């Protein structure tokens with residue numbers, strides 16, 4: 294007989310302290326307590342370490358270890374969202390210990406794709422979240438008369454994302470919305486004690502200190518929360534760091550260098566959206582692809598790492614690795630460096646974020662050891678890629694700087710894709726807006742959101758003035 298163990302099962306409660314890990318001032322000292330910052334609070338049932346529970350059980354009890362996991366995929370129509378649905382289908386077909394259920398899936402403008410995905414998943418009970426009201430209204434009027442179609446429950450508007458992320462029935466939220474738009478739902482998921490498979494790095498860039506506070510509050514609650522990194526570099530570090538979490542010297546983020554790794558500044562000045570979107574190793578959404586080209590993506594990842602692993606900017610390095618096989622490395626106090634390698638396929642870190650601490654056979658391919666690999670590592674060029682310098686600076690000062698640089702970047706990327714500014718203007722605009730803002734070291738969420746709006750307007754003004 295199969296027994297379903299629900300989220301509230303007392304066996305799942307395992308709290309771990311993350312107290313006092315957020316300094317209110319810019320950090321100038323090394324502080325190594327990386328594992329606690331991943332905040333392993335209450336593994337959701339699908340991920341509970343089975344070995345501990347199993348050891349004390351008889352063979353007949355093993356069936357009772359079967360669990361269920363209700364997953365909400367926010368941003369299901371995007372690159373990470375689609376890869377997540379692939380992983381879920383795979384786990385549904387192969388995981389003998391857990392019933393993986395797609396409880397809800399969200400799309401913003403691409404609601405037809407969302408509905409098609411759910412039909413392909415064969416999950417008629419999944420709630421459809423359509424966060425963009427006009428797209429939702431169009432879809433609903435087009436589908437109202439089609440009685441033959443499965444009737445999904447439909448939730449609409451941006452508030453629906455927070456509602457789903459807070460829903461008691463949901464165990465795991467995959468935060469795969471792009472940009473600051475993913476902030477509220479990610480914060481809600483953390484506050485409501487979910488496992489958060491975090492792709493939306495902008496949440497930590499904008500509000501890293503508040504996320505840490507939410508985790509602290511969650512730790513006091515009966516439910517608890519945990520963040521599992523999906524971003525390939527942070528997943529790699531998470532895996533490497535586990536060997537000696539209290540002996541970390543440096544986090545070494547790898548960067549592909551993007552499509553302009555060897556380009557001159559003049560060539561980058563003349564870059565078209567099409568050339569900037571052509572990432573050499575990853576197939577990703579448009580915004581992150583442009584971020585990779587400016588290396589702002591690495592800047593955002595420096596800030597993400599600073600909050601996830603509770604390390605100061607001084608303990609974070611970036612090296613260029615064009616092949617995207619080494620996803621990042623950790624140097625320990627004795628000088629030993631541990632790296633995580635796999636082909637560039639996001640289904641691997643996504644699956645790990647869902648099933649950790651279990652590692653299960655995946656659908657991402659393994660490294661082909663029959664072929665020759667030429668893996669290169671080289672220093673990053675902060676002169677040609679000024680965004681990187683910004684990333685270190687923002688990670689160092691914290692406070693309001695992340696929200697401001699993120700908003701300016703989102704605005705500048707959109708203007709570049711729209712043909713209104715040059716590629717090299719993107720980092721320049723971010724620097725200018727950052728310089729113009731009145732820094733505060735301990736902002737509230739409402740202040741961060743205010744500054745987000747201000748920085749977008751300021752970025753627009755800068756761009757208008759420079760054209």
Ligand SMILES: NC(=O)C1=CN([C@@H]2O[C@H](COP(=O)(O)OP(=O)(O)OC[C@H]3O[C@@H](n4cnc5c(N)ncnc54)[C@H](OP(=O)(O)O)[C@@H]3O)[C@@H](O)[C@H]2O)C=CC1
Nearest residue numbers: 368370371372373400401402403470471474492493577578
């Ligand atoms: N792609 C990758 O390999 C990686 C991505 N990431 C991070 O993951 C996140 C997602 O990236 P990616 O999948 O590439 O992005 P995509 O552009 O492919 O997808 C973005 C998703 O967010 C939704 N969305 C966009 N705007 C809004 C909004 N205002 N409100 C609600 N939903 C919205 C989109 O809906 P719709 O399409 O229906 O409009 C879509 O589902 C980003 O933060 C990125 O930095 C991190 C590591 C790797």
Ligand SMILES: CC(=O)[C@@H](O)[C@H](O)COP(=O)(O)O
Nearest residue numbers: 524525548549550551585590
């Ligand atoms: C897949 C992933 O995690 C992306 O963030 C990727 O790292 C982008 O590549 P860059 O190293 O070029 O920014």
Ligand SMILES: [Mn+2]
Nearest residue numbers: 524525526594
């Ligand atoms: Mn990444």
